[in-house]
Amino acid sequence: MNGVPLxxxxxxxxxxxxxxxxxxxxxxxxxxxxxxxxxxxxxxxxSFVAFSYQLKQVNGHIFSFFVMxxxxxxxxxxxxxxxxVFKNRSTLNVDEVNSMKY
Amino acid sequence: xxxxxxxxxAIIAVVSGVNVVVQTHPISxxxxxxxxxxxxxxxxxxxxxxxxxxxxxxxxxxxxxxxxIFVIMLLNAGAESKRGRSLVAQLLGFPLLIAFxxxxxxxxxxxxxxxxxxxxxxxxxxxxxxxxxxxxxxYLLPFEVTSILILIGIVGAIVLARKELD
Numbered sequence: 001m002n003g004v005p006l007x008x009x010x011x012x013x014x015x016x017x018x019x020x021x022x023x024x025x026x027x028x029x030x031x032x033x034x035x036x037x038x039x040x041x042x043x044x045x046x047s048f049v050a051f052s053y054q055l056k057q058v059n060g061h062i063f064s065f066f067v068m069x070x071x072x073x074x075x076x077x078x079x080x081x082x083x084x085v086f087k088n089r090s091t092l093n094v095d096e097v098n099s100m101k102y
Numbered sequence: 103x104x105x106x107x108x109x110x111x112a113i114i115a116v117v118s119g120v121n122v123v124v125q126t127h128p129i130s131x132x133x134x135x136x137x138x139x140x141x142x143x144x145x146x147x148x149x150x151x152x153x154x155x156x157x158x159x160x161x162x163x164x165x166x167x168x169x170x171i172f173v174i175m176l177l178n179a180g181a182e183s184k185r186g187r188s189l190v191a192q193l194l195g196f197p198l199l200i201a202f203x204x205x206x207x208x209x210x211x212x213x214x215x216x217x218x219x220x221x222x223x224x225x226x227x228x229x230x231x232x233x234x235x236x237x238x239x240x241y242l243l244p245f246e247v248t249s250i251l252i253l254i255g256i257v258g259a260i261v262l263a264r265k266e267l268d
Contacts, residue, residue: 002104003105003224004219007217008108010210010217011207012112012145014206014207018202018203018206019122021202022196026123026195027123028183029128031174032122032128032182034170035122035128039119039135045142053150053218053220054217054218056225056227059236061154061228062237064151064154065237066244069248069251069252070251071162071166072165072255075166075170076169076255077258077259079170080263081262082173083176083177083263084262092177092182
């Protein structure tokens with residue numbers, strides 16, 4: 001067999017996405033949760049590029065590019081929010097930032 | 103050759119991804135995430151997405167992760183504590199995750215019976231020329247909106263991260 005089935009790429013994407021979900025749900029540190037979101041975005045990018053190969057069109061690459069741009073902007077704003085939260089609360093644990101919960 | 107390269111970098115990506123989730127120290131997670139992004143860039147190259155692979159290296163592994171590591175070091179974030187995890191989450195979390203993954207893989211296998219076989223060089227449309235042409239003709243309006251988004255991101259980050267208002 002010479003060549004990789006496209007489904008392998010999609011399954012790899014699903015595995016990375018599931019790992020991102022696991023990190024998002026199980027971790028306590030807000031920075032690690034944020035990194036899990038980046039992992040999920042990367043997984044989705046991989047399936048966009050894989051579908052682009054399947055359809056022999058460049059559109060998937062464009063979507064992937066836009067996802068990257070949005071992720072960069074999101075990282076800048078999100079890390080600024082993390083800085084502000086740490087400045088006010090001096091904690092990075094999401095369980096301790098719960099004043100909107102009660 | 104394609105299969106060997108795919109397997110090598112897929113395994114690196116999955117192992118680094120597991121490492122992102124299980125490491126307690128944020129710096130270790132960040133470095134593992136760089137491993138995931140680098141191996142994904144190689145997989146993009148195998149899929150014929152040269153421009154996206156380079157953008158992945160430059161934007162993600164270069165810019166975003168440096169920002170993450172900068173913030174981790176600025177906040178002096180240490181290892182997180184293990185306590186305070188509910189019993190339901192401990193018991194059900196991992197099996198449910200495996201079930202989700204198995205279900206997704208099953209549907210992918212069932213629905214993509216006519217999926218293409220990926221050869222290196224089988225799709226030549228991912229060059230910077232093609233991406234640029236699509237970006238500046240068909241996707242011109244989203245591209246310009248993206249510039250506004252980036253501007254808002256810059257302004258928002260500065261406003262949020264500066265010192266308190268007087």
